[in-house]
Amino acid sequence: MDIHRDFAQIAVLQNGEVRDAGQVACRPDALVGWARTLGPGDQVALEATGNSEAIALLIRPYAGRVVVSNPLKTRAIAEAKVKTDKVDARILAQLLAADFLPPVWLPDERTARLRRIVGQRTQLVRERTRIKNQVHAVLARNLLPRPTATDLFGKAGRAWLGLQVLPPDERDTVQALLRHLDFLGTELVSYEQALATEALTDATARRLMTIPGVSMVVAMALIAAVGDFGRFPTAAVGDFGRFPTAEKLVAYLGLHPRVRQSGGQPAYHGRITKQGNAHARGMLVEAAFTAALAPGPLRAFYSRIKARRGFQIAVVATARKLATLAWTLDTRGEDYAFARPSLVAFKHRKLELTSGAPRAVAHRGPGYAYNDKQLRREERELVETAERAYQLLISNWQPHRPPGAKKIEFTQLRQE
Structure with missing residues (x-):
C-alpha cells in the first residue's frame, strides 16, 4: 500500500507476479471493508507516514502480518528512476515478499496515547518559550535594563514589568503576550496532570x-x-x-x-x-x-x-x-x-x-x-x-593488562 492523505494505491504480489489492485479511500469504513478481503496468509506492507499507524491498526486484525516500513531505509523507492504511486506500491510488495523491508515497531493503544500527551506538552513548552523570548525582545529593542527579578514572568517580575515605560503599541503587545502565556500555562497544567495520573499507577x-x-x-x-x-x-x-x-x-x-x-x-x-x-x-x-x-x-x-x-x-x-x-x-x-x-x-x-x-x-x-x-x-x-x-x-582502572603482565586464570585465583 502506497499511502496518501486521501487514498492508498494497492499492488498485489501473488505466485511471483505483481499486479495493480486499484485504490482504496483512507477512511475507516473503506479500509475495514477492503481488509475483510484478506486472510491469515496475507501480508501487507506500507510506509511510515502520518496516518500509517492508524491504517495498520485497522488492517492488523484481518491480515496475517502488517509491516510498516521505515522510509529512511527503503532506498529502493527513493532511488527509483520512475517514481509513481503504482511503482512505489509494486516495489513495496516485492520487498515484502523478499523480506527486505525494515519494519517499524507499532505502539499499543496506551503508548500511542502517552506519545500524543507528551508531544502536545512539548509543543506547549516550546510555545511558552517563544512567547517569553518575544517579551524579552520588546524590552531589548526599547533599551530597557535587565529585570531585577529572577523570574520576569512571576509575581515580582510582572510588577517590575508594569513599571517600565513603553510605547502604547509595545505595551499592548506585551499585555497580549502575557495573556497568551497565562492561557498556555493553564493548558500545560492539564497535560501534566494527565501524565502524573498515568505515572501514579506505573x-x-x-x-x-x-x-x-x-x-x-x-x-x-x-x-x-x-x-x-x-x-x-x-x-x-x-x-x-x-x-x-x-x-x-x-x-x-x-x-x-x-x-x-x-x-x-x-x-x-x-x-x-x-x-x-x-x-x-x-x-x-x-x-x-x-x-x-x-x-x-x-x-x-x-x-x-x-x-x-x-x-x-x-x-x-x-x-x-x-x-x-x-x-x-x-x-x-x-x-x-x-x-x-x-x-x-x-x-x-x-x-x-x-x-x-x-x-x-x-x-x-x-x-x-x-x-x-x-x-x-x-x-x-x-x-x-x-x-x-x-x-x-x-x-587505577586499566582497560588492558600492562605490557608483560602475566595472565592469571580464574581457577588459580580460586585456589589462592
Missing part, C-alpha cells in the same frame, strides 16, 4: 524517578518513547524486554556514536547518531545536567568524562548512562541503589499533588522528611561516600 515510572535528575516528565517521556513497559502496574519487571540489551535501547534513542571502519583500518568513532525519538533524547540530556550536580556515582562519572573530553561530551555520556541505568533497573525490577529516600518520597508526593490529590494541611506526609536539613545532610553524606568509592575504583 511501577516503572516510579522506579525511574529514584534516579537523580529523573522527574515525572522525564520518566513518562522515556516510557512514551520506548514503549508500554509499564502496562502491568503490579508487576515487578516491565516490558523493557523489547530491547534484549541496554546497547539496543541506547541505539534506539540515538545516543550511540557513529562508527566507520573498513578493511584493516582502525574504527573511527564520531558524534552520536541522533536517530530515534529526539524529545526523549533531549529529556535525558536535561536529566543529565541535574544528575551531574547531585552527589553520587553519576556525578563522579560526569566529572571523569568532563576532565578527559570536555563539558558537552560528558553531558551526552551521562545521558547515555541514564538510559543504560533505566534499562538495568527495569529488567531487574530494582530501584536505584544510591537513591536518597527523602528525595524520592518528596518526588512521589509532588507527583500525587500534580495528579490532583488534595493537600494535607497541618499533616506531615511521607514527603515532609525532605524538609529536615539534618536528614538531608546525612543522606547526602552517604551518597558522597558512594561517589568517593566510585572515584577510588576508577582511579
